[in-house]
Amino acid sequence: MESIENRLGLVSFTVDSESHIKPKEEKCDNCRLRVCLYVCPAKLYRLEEGKIYFNHEGCLECGTCRVACPEELEWEYPRGGFGVHYQFG
Ligand code: SF4
Ligand code: SF4
Structure with a gap:
């Protein structure tokens, strides 16, 4: 089976300047589970101090973080033209 690193090599991104996902700082500060650190396949959440x-x-x-987060995570798809592009074949 291909590693996740190799598989991530099959995608490209058009990055928007604004984030389409907005964790709420006060909710994250008080979150006990912090599942986002473990469930995101791209490891985009990190814990620092x-x-x-x-x-x-x-x-x-x-959408994994959206489902897993116990709080209301502000989550939308990126604006048209931005975000991930999957390549097949
Ligand atoms: S699981 Fe949700 S509320 Fe908890 S730290 Fe992660 S984004 Fe914040
Ligand atoms: S939608 Fe998926 S890849 Fe994007 S931040 Fe959430 S878990 Fe990570």
Whole structure:
């Protein structure tokens, strides 16, 4: 089976300047589970000195964080023309 790193090589991105996913700082500060750190296949959430940081660049638009987050994660698809491009074949 292909590794996730190899598979991620099959996608490209048109990065928007604004994030289409907006974790709420106050919610993240008080979140006990912080599942976003573990479920994102692109590892876009990171924990630094007790705070959660998110970088939308490289988002696969899989929706996993949206489903897994116990809080209301502000989540939308990127604007038209932006985001991930999957390549097949
Ligand atoms: S799971 Fe949701 S609320 Fe918790 S830290 Fe991650 S984004 Fe924030
Ligand atoms: S939609 Fe998927 S790839 Fe994008 S941040 Fe959420 S879990 Fe990660």
